[in-house]
Amino acid sequence: MEKIIVRKSEPLKGHVKIDGAKNSALPIIAASLLGTEDIILEDVPNLADVKVILQVLNELGAETEYLDENTVRINSANLNSYQTPYALMSKMRASFLVMGPLLARLGRTETHMPGGCAIGSRPIDLHLKGFMALGALIVENTSVIGAKAEKGLIGDIIYLDFPSVGATQNIMMAATHAKGETIIENAAKEPEIVDLANFLNKMGADVKGAGTSSIRIKGVNKLRGCTHQIIPDRIEAATFMVAAAITKGDVTIDNIITSHIRPVIAKLKEIGCTITEFENEDKVRVVGPDRPRGTRIKTLPYPGFPTDVQAQFMALMTICEGISKVEETVFENRFMHVAELQKMGALIVTEGKEARIAGVPKLKGANVKATDLRAGAALVLAGLIADGVTSVGDIYHIDRGYNNIVGKLRGLGANIDRITD
Ligand code: UD1
DSSP: OEEEEEEOOOOOEEEEEOOBOHHHHHHHHHHGGGOSSOEEEESOOOOHHHHHHHHHHHHTTOEEEEEETTEEEEEOTTOOOOBOOHHHHTTOGGGGGGHHHHHHHHSEEEEEOOOSOOSSOOOOHHHHHHHHHTTOEEEEOSSEEEEEOTTOOBOOEEEOSSOOHHHHHHHHHHHTTSBSEEEEETOOOOHHHHHHHHHHHHTTOEEEOBTBSEEEEEOOSOOOOEEEEOOBOHHHHHHHHHHHHHTTOEEEEESOOGGGGHHHHHHHHHTTOEEEEOTTSSEEEEEOOSSOBOOEEEEOSTTSBOGGGHHHHHHHHTTSBSEEEEEEOSOSSOOHHHHHHHHTTOEEEEETTEEEEEOOSOOBOOEEEOOSHHHHHHHHHHHHHSBSEEEEEOTHHHHHHOSSHHHHHHHTTOEEEEEEO
C-alpha cells in the first residue's frame, strides 16, 4: 500500500506549474463521443480519473491515443456500445458524463449508479430530468439507469433546481444534436462549463451564454474534429496557494487564471497573505503571514467559494488565530477530513453543515487517511506544518486529482516522500 510521508517543513519557496483542469478534461473527453472526426486535446492532466474516462471511451468503441504526456487524440467514429461498464462507473462518478453524448449520438445510453468520492448522496435526478425534457424515456431499475430517444432529442427549456455542474454539462452535450433550441435555466457557471462550451463550439456546435445562468444550445446535425487546450486547474492552483499560506512560504504559481479563483484570493488576503498578481501574465505570488487570522467561508456554486477547496482551507484554519467558521452548502457530507485533522491536534466542532475551528499554535504529526480527494490534499498540507511525521494513507484518492503532488511540493522545498508500505 502506498502512503505519503510528510515531515515538518521549512516555508515553501519557488515556482510551481499547474496542470490542465481535471474537471474540464473529464467532460471534454466525454464530449469527444459526439463527433466522428479526430479530436486533439492538449494539457490533459496525467491523473487516475482521466485514465478511467479514456478507458470508458475505449469500452464504447472509441480510439484513444497519447501523442505525448499531456496530449490525447480521440476518434469516436466507430462506437459499438451504449453501455458503460459497471467496473468503470463504480470507480468514478464523472463516468456518468458519457450519458448525454451517447444519447445524442446513438439515441440510447445505459449505465450504472456512479461511484467517486463518498461526499453525500450526489443524486443524478437533474441529469435525468434534463434528458426527459429533451424527449428521452428513462429506463431505471435498482442498479441500471438508461435513457432512450430513438427518434432523436427535441430542444426545450430546462430549469435546474440547483446549478449542478454535471447536469449542466450532460444536458449541454445531449442538446448539441437535438432538434431546435434548448435553454438551460439556472445553469452552473463554473469555468469548466465555459471550457466545455468553447470546445463544443470548436466542434461546430452552437452554444451561447456559457458562464451565465442561461445557456442556449441550437442543435446541429454534425460535429467536426478540432484541437483544444484544457484550461488550468483552479483547484490545484488554490491548493498550492494554501500550501504557501500555511507554511508562511513565498510561492509563485504558474499557469493559473486568477479570475477563476477570486474567492480564494480574497480569503487568503483576509487572513493576512500578500498576493501579487501580474498584469497579462498567468501567474500569482502568494506570501504567507507569520500567523494567519481566522475567517469564515461558505461554499457555494461558482463564483462563490469552491467546495473543492473547503478541506484545504480548513487545514489552514486549524492554525489561524482565533475562531474560524466553515459552512458547506454544496455537499451534505463533506466534513470527513475533520476527524483526521482532529487526530493531528486540530480543535474543530461540527454541527450539521457548519464547522467551528479554534486555531491552535501547532499541529502534531499522526497516521491519517485521505477520506476523499480534497481531504487527502488537506492532510498533506496539514502535515507540512505538523511537528514530527504525518503518514497519509489511502492516497489513491489524491491520485485521482493531483498529478505528482509529492514531486511538486518537494520542488518547493517540502520534506515529503511517497513510499510503498
Ligand atoms: C462537480 C465536480 C466536483 C465539484 C462539484 C461542485 C467534476 C467532475 N466534479 O461535481 O469536483 O465538487 O462539481 O462544484 O466536475 N445534485 C443533485 N442532483 C443532481 C446532480 C447534483 O441533487 O442530479 C446535487 C449533488 O448531490 C450535490 C450538488 O448538487 O449536493 C452539486 O453537485 P454537482 O454540481 O452536480 O457536482 P458534480 O458535477 O458531481
